[in-house]
Amino acid sequence: MTTWITATPPTPNGHLHVGHISGPYLAGDVMARALAADGQDAWYSTGLDDNQTYVPRRAWGENCEPEETAERYTRSIVDTWAAAGVNFDKIVRPQGHEYEARVRDLFSTLVESGHIVAEERPLPFCQGCDLWLYEAYLGGKCPHCGAGTNGNACEDCCRPNLCADVVDPFCIRCGDVPVLRRTKMHVLPLEPLRAGLEEFWAACDMPERLRAVCRAMAADRLPDILVSHPSAWGIPTDADPSLRTYVWLEMAEGYAAEAPPREHDRLVQFFGIDNGYFHAVLFPAVNIALGRPELLPAKFVVNEFFQLNGSKFSTSRRHAIWASEFLPVAGADLLRLHCLLRRPATSRTDFTLDDFSRTEKILDAWDTTFRGVFAQTATASADEAALPADLRRSGRSVRAQLALARDYCRPGDFDPPGAVEQLASVARIIGSALDEVRAMGPTGDSAAAVLRTWVREFAQAAAPIVPGGSARLLAACDGAPQPGRYFGLGI
Template identity: 35%
Template sequence: MKRTLVIAPGPTANGDLHLGHLAGPFLAADVCARYARAAGRDVLFGTGVHFTQNYIVTTARRLGVQPEDLRVRSAGQVEETLAAAGIRPDGFVRFGDRYVKTVRHFFERLHSAGKLRLQAVRFPYAPRTGEYLTDAYVRGGCPVCLADGCAGLCENCGHWIASGDLIGPRSTLDPDDPVELREEQVLVLPLEDHREALVEYFARQSATMRPRLAQMIEEILSRPLPDYPVTLPIAWGIPAPFPEVAGQVIYADAETIAWSMHCTALAAEHRGAVLAADDELWFSDAGAEVVYFFGSDAGFAFAVVGAAMLLALGGYVLPGHFVTNEFYELDHDKFSTSRGHVVTGRELAAEVPRDLIRFYLASTSPDFQRTNFTREALEQVTGARLVRPWNRVADKVATWTGRGPLAVSERSRAAAGLMLNRFAAAYDVRRFSLTSVAFTLSEQLARLDRWEVGPDDAGDFCHEVEVFLRCAGPVLIDLAGEAFPDPAIPAAPRAADTAPVTRITPVRLPRLAETGQ
């Protein structure tokens, strides 16, 4: 059986996770991993926190705390919030000596293989402080879409923005400081050297990529690919182990593959594996499939640069799927910790049952476009589409408990097979969609709610309710977990190696509480 490595790249360790984070990659990755595991597949799910972006420095400065303290505190908050939402990774990346060793070793291999080049690169520079300004340290206009933002990955178009290419760069550390452009020798990965292999790779990926990632890939491949910096002339980050760039650090956004390898190694070890190295699961002959879940603005770093690095080293599997998402808004405005416009997962989970949170976030998931969260809509949607219909269905099942085994017809077995297929289509990683999962869940629950149950079809009804709840289990984790300690999803009744269900003994099913209860 091919092992699946599900990865939700870690957020920057400069704060807690808000609902925008959860509704994007983290809930989707958790649901995907839960379904695949319940369906009998070998799955490792990893996430964590990214500790080396200089956004940690700028946030710490704004908050009046030390960057090291902020990143440790943020990691703990992220873990707590994931747990509050029922998101259960096998591995969680924290900053430590092992991580640093993994990153340095990865780039030492690229360096010794001759895949990195020393090159003069322009950076914004603040003469007053003598500092180069990269990523969070500098803002300006995106040279592709004109949106204002920091250097690095453009949140608007998804392209990578070299610091020296920003339009009208200005310092975020001190907006009144004059800024000029200066050249500095850094190590770069020439992406153009891997154009042919990247074109071939993304041609294979095009059928399953979501629109904004596909558009970004198409746009960047239509022009010369950039020389991507691997080291930067700043102080925050992992020190680069190369004498020709002494005093520089490894570019945080270039750590994507090393971070991912460390993440999956931690996940495997949590499940009892003993690995010789963090990259062991990524060797081509290991037979694993890598599936990424991330926001569309991270596509360049993980999809393009990540694939180029794996191609440069050779012998590694390339990611099989990229499941991206757009922004999730709060009251039709972007989540913003700095403006206090935010709701964290822990805050909401303290007031609302987490199955309802998971269902609503799935229903409004920003799979293909920006979507919105409001507390009023959560109460309305979960009450009308989940809580009240489910409780009516549970009450119907309760009237048939204690009466012994009930007959299940061929018609019901066929209907259950169709229901399984509809859920499987939404969960399948090639077309994975949380909104499709939530839609299928709502439609099937509404069908069961409309069922007028009598003595002749009570067994059919109870059978289809059980199949429904097992299929909904990756989203409704507490409801399904209370009803069925065994999380396995039944195989389609028509499968050749599956004994047909002919009788069922109904069990009393748990009820759901509404948000205000």
């Protein structure tokens, strides 16, 4: 069985922040590592999202060309993934003749089949900037929930808009109120695809909040989606080169380009709730229209927002702690453990230094405990049956909780915070057992050897969560020289 795992392509308009890391990227890596540890075939992929309008928007502030912005931050993003131990089998860059041809073909096929239609529609236009306003160029309030939004989709309620219906619109570049002008664009009506979407929603494993978004959209007439805009950024459509393909329509083909080289049995997609409508509605609609059932996910793993001082981490607003700056200070083990422990799986969580300090103390305690285990003489063979009754009970608890930790890294019961909590509990059990073994004195050789087997099993179960530290701990189990630390910096 091959499990294909995807993580949402990030926009190269800034460095990856801790909120990004706590979302799809680490979580997908954990699942891929856990499947590999079980001897299963996993393919983990992502891409970059160069054609988002957030890239030229960032270039305005940096006084450079959008292409320079995309290249600079792409290098930073890829380097940060590597430093955090996030290993992808494939990263798709949305560039080059072959990629653009794929996107153009997708668009043309949907036009020829009648799923995409050209229409003249109103769109906000900034006269001062001579700029059509959509996506990152447009600000205002969501017509559905009233929250602050950009064009095309709302991050708060996860529902799309038509730009012309954004309330109190303004130009992001200059702040002026735009005028509405009619212009030719392309739309993808979703209502004709309702039956296929409802069948897909019923079959897909997804969080209740995302299912509620689907239900809310289905309760109304499913909307028309703008899939091209008059713009100078993005991939031109063959139908009209002055119109650029909507980047989220493009991404449906971007995911197809990430596919594993072998047939996959299931597709699991990781993304933030702000991208929920695209993954649960738009991409499935495109793949249903194109007759590509192999691109319909079996499971969505969705995170809510990781906040900083009560507000969402944001690259465009520069409200963030940059992972590239944090990793050299904290190390990959600590960043991974904290981001997974505080992962906002079902509700928003907040990054605080107090919480981070508590996570650091968890790793410190692990190091102290495991170093204590290896300091005990263990020349006798490990005989768990000969342990005192309370230590035998501890052994059963260790095995049960490590089994849960492994389960929480697998697709069926995926819960990284739960996995971290089980690991932390096991480390405490080993620490308590260590105190008892120390009290045994010279008669505790066999018991000390048993503790080492528990430490080995801990390291194996923890490997998807903290691969670097787990590898060092396993090496120590195999007789390698003791490092300065098993987990964190100071190795």
